[in-house]
Amino acid sequence: MKKNYFLSSVLCLGLALHCIAQTASWSPVTSGTTNSLLGISAPSATVCYTSGGAGTILKSINGGTTWTSQVSGVSVSLYGIHFTDINTGYAIGDNATALKTINGGLTWTQMTVPVTSSISFRYVYFYDANTGYITGGPATGTAPGTILKTTNAGSTWTSLTTTGSSTNSIYSIYFTSPTDGYATDYSGKIIKTTNGGSSWSLVPSGTTTNLQTVYFTSVNNGVVTGDNGTIRATSNAGASWSGVSSGTTTDYLTGSDFYDASNGVVVGGNISANTGVILTTTNGGSSWSSYNPGTSRLFRVDFVNANLGFAVGLNGTILRYASNVGIAEQAGTLHTFNAYPNPFSTSSTIDFGTFQFSKAATVQLYDVSGKLVRSIVSEQESRVTIERSGLAAGTYIYKVLDGNDYIGSGKLTIE
Numbered sequence: 001m002k003k004n005y006f007l008s009s010v011l012c013l014g015l016a017l018h019c020i021a022q023t024a025s026w027s028p029v030t031s032g033t034t035n036s037l038l039g040i041s042a043p044s045a046t047v048c049y050t051s052g053g054a055g056t057i058l059k060s061i062n063g064g065t066t067w068t069s070q071v072s073g074v075s076v077s078l079y080g081i082h083f084t085d086i087n088t089g090y091a092i093g094d095n096a097t098a099l100k101t102i103n104g105g106l107t108w109t110q111m112t113v114p115v116t117s118s119i120s121f122r123y124v125y126f127y128d129a130n131t132g133y134i135t136g137g138p139a140t141g142t143a144p145g146t147i148l149k150t151t152n153a154g155s156t157w158t159s160l161t162t163t164g165s166s167t168n169s170i171y172s173i174y175f176t177s178p179t180d181g182y183a184t185d186y187s188g189k190i191i192k193t194t195n196g197g198s199s200w201s202l203v204p205s206g207t208t209t210n211l212q213t214v215y216f217t218s219v220n221n222g223v224v225t226g227d228n229g230t231i232r233a234t235s236n237a238g239a240s241w242s243g244v245s246s247g248t249t250t251d252y253l254t255g256s257d258f259y260d261a262s263n264g265v266v267v268g269g270n271i272s273a274n275t276g277v278i279l280t281t282t283n284g285g286s287s288w289s290s291y292n293p294g295t296s297r298l299f300r301v302d303f304v305n306a307n308l309g310f311a312v313g314l315n316g317t318i319l320r321y322a323s324n325v326g327i328a329e330q331a332g333t334l335h336t337f338n339a340y341p342n343p344f345s346t347s348s349t350i351d352f353g354t355f356q357f358s359k360a361a362t363v364q365l366y367d368v369s370g371k372l373v374r375s376i377v378s379e380q381e382s383r384v385t386i387e388r389s390g391l392a393a394g395t396y397i398y399k400v401l402d403g404n405d406y407i408g409s410g411k412l413t414i415e
Contacts, residue, residue: 001117003373007388008192012143024336025319025321026291028062028245028295028317028318029067029318029319030065030066030067030069030318031050031317032058032068032069032316033052033056033316034315034316035052035053035054035056035068036053036077036298036316037050037051037052037056037058037188037312037318038052038053038078038079038300038312039051039052039078039082039124039299040255040300040301040311041083042302042309043084043085043089044304044338045195045305045410046062046063046309046336047059047061047086048060048069048304048310049105050064050080050081050130050200050312050318051080051317052077052078052080053077053239053320054076054077054190055072055073055074055076056072056080056282057069057078057081057105057108058070059104059105060221063320063322063336064320065190065320066312067318068345070110071108071263072099073099074093074110075168076097076099078093078247078255079121079123080123080134081127082125082126083129084132085129085203085341085343086104086340087101087103087104088101088102088129089098089101090111090124090126090154090196091124092121092134092136093279094120094121095117095120096119096120096121097110097121098111098113098121098124098157099133100153100221104121104360105277106378108285110294111154114148114155114157114158115146115148115159116202117140118138119137119139119146119396120136120138121134121146122135122137122169122170123136123170123171123172123173123322125172125173125175125302127175127178128393128413128415129153129343129409130150130152131151132146132153133147133150133175133181133197133304134162134171135156135171135173135183136169136170137167137169137170138169140167141186142169143167143168143169144162144168145168145169145170145183145185145186146159146170146184147159147170147173147197147200149196149389150199151290159249160200161199162191162200165201166189166380167191168186168189169185169186169209170183170186171185171212171213171288172211172224173323176216176237178394179196180193180219180237181204182214182216182222183214184224185211187209187210188205188208188209188226189202189205190202190204190205190214190238190241192238199326201239203238203388204240205224205232205241206232206241206243207232207247208296209224209230210227211224211225211226212225212226212227212254212255212268213225213226213253213254213266215258216281217260217261217264219235220235221234221235221261221284222287223256225266227252227253229247229249229250229253229267230243230246231243231244231245231246231392233285239372242277244288245287245288246279247279247288248277248290249272251270251277252270252297253266253267253277253279254266254268254298254300255298255300255301255311257302257303259303259305259306260366260397261284262281262283262284263280263281263282264278264280265278265279265280265303265309266399266413267299267300267301267311268297268298269298270297272313274296274297275292275295276292276294276297276311277290277298278291278298291395293311295317295319296313296317297313298312298313299312299313299314299318300313302323304410304411305397305409305411306409307308307409309321310322312328335407335408337350337410338350338351338353339410339412342413343386343412343413343414344412344414345378345414345415346387346388347385347386348386348412349384349385350363350383350386350398350410351383351385352382353382353408357403359403359405360377360378361373361378361398361400361401362378362401362403363376363384363386363398363400363401364398364399364401365386365399365412367394367396369398385412392414393414393415394414395413396411396414397410397411398410398411398412
């Protein structure tokens with residue numbers, strides 16, 4: 001979710017941190033393939049995966065600097081990929097292809113799904129380590145739309161009914177809680193569930209344009225994007241949606257991600273000109289600025305933290321966003337710290353490894369609105385444990401400080 005000079009307030013913890021302009025940039029990296037890359041998932045600052053045409057799956061173990069090919073065992077286009085940790089992941093695509101790995105992509109196995117091979121899967125999304133969704137529909141992009149759900153990490157999948165919501169092929173899905181979720185379809189429809197997907201109802205999108213992404217930064221605030229530069233936003237949990245200017249009417253906006261409640265990125269491009277575009281917001285999607293990365297069309301984007309992100313696209317395009325500073329409080333090197341388990345239900349430990357603190361180690365935990373919800377100070381420890389007690393399920397950002405100096409950050413998910 002970021003860029004170079006065009007993003008002067010690059011995806012930081014909105015209420016707590018302040019970023020430095022011109023300290024980060026998007027740079028192309030060699031993917032080793034000319035197949036289009038259609039999905040991206042970065043479960044950590046070091047381990048990243050992308051999927052695409054002709055069964056392509058690539059993996060990086062050095063923060064996206066270099067990539068190696070994995071054997072998927074299929075030759076169809078893999079439109080989506082999602083990892084719940086560095087080893088457990090899912091890839092989906094044409095002909096009802098649904099793959100899973102539990103060993104970091106060393107091997108991939110086909111999962112059993114309750115649809116025929118005429119269904120093309122478009123998106124895979126996991127709310128937590130066990131609960132996930134696959135969306136899609138007929139390869140023609142027509143009705144009926146398909147939503148599958150698992151509650152046991154892909155061991156079994158059930159088909160959810162969208163009867164009454166008249167959806168075409170469903171492109172994207174997002175849940176703000178275990179019960180409340182949203183999905184978008186090929187004909188501009190937005191559907192909502194309040195019971196974990198057991199039933200869905202239409203909400204007024206205000207458009208008939210193909211909607212490709214949906215992302216919520218809080219229970220009430222969400223953004224959808226689509227063809228012809230379409231961006232629409234809600235501030236009342238989908239009860240109504242209003243148009244937001246993207247600055248373009250020719251670009252298809254096919255990927256979105258937010259780092260916090262304020263800062264987000266949308267990627268896409270112009271089909272006829274085959275040019276990519278990156279849009280950024282620093283106010284939760286109320287307004288957007290545009291950047292031309294000088295690449296082919298982009299399809300998806302994913303960010304690990306405020307300082308590292310990836311966008312992928314046509315002809316094997318991979319863009320890596322990296323910041324050397326990123327935070328005004330610290331002009332030194334940012335560090336990556338591992339948290340385990342992640343996601344977690346009771347507690348998670350952040351391991352500082354061999355880092356030598358000159359002062360007290362402090363871990364600050366923020367919710368997606370940027371509110372500080374916990375602060376832990378450790379004088380002589382090599383790790384800090386964060387207890388679940390009193391915290392709701394969802395995504396959190398942790399910030400690590402050496403005394404008052406910011407030295408790194410990451411994501412935590414509570415199941």
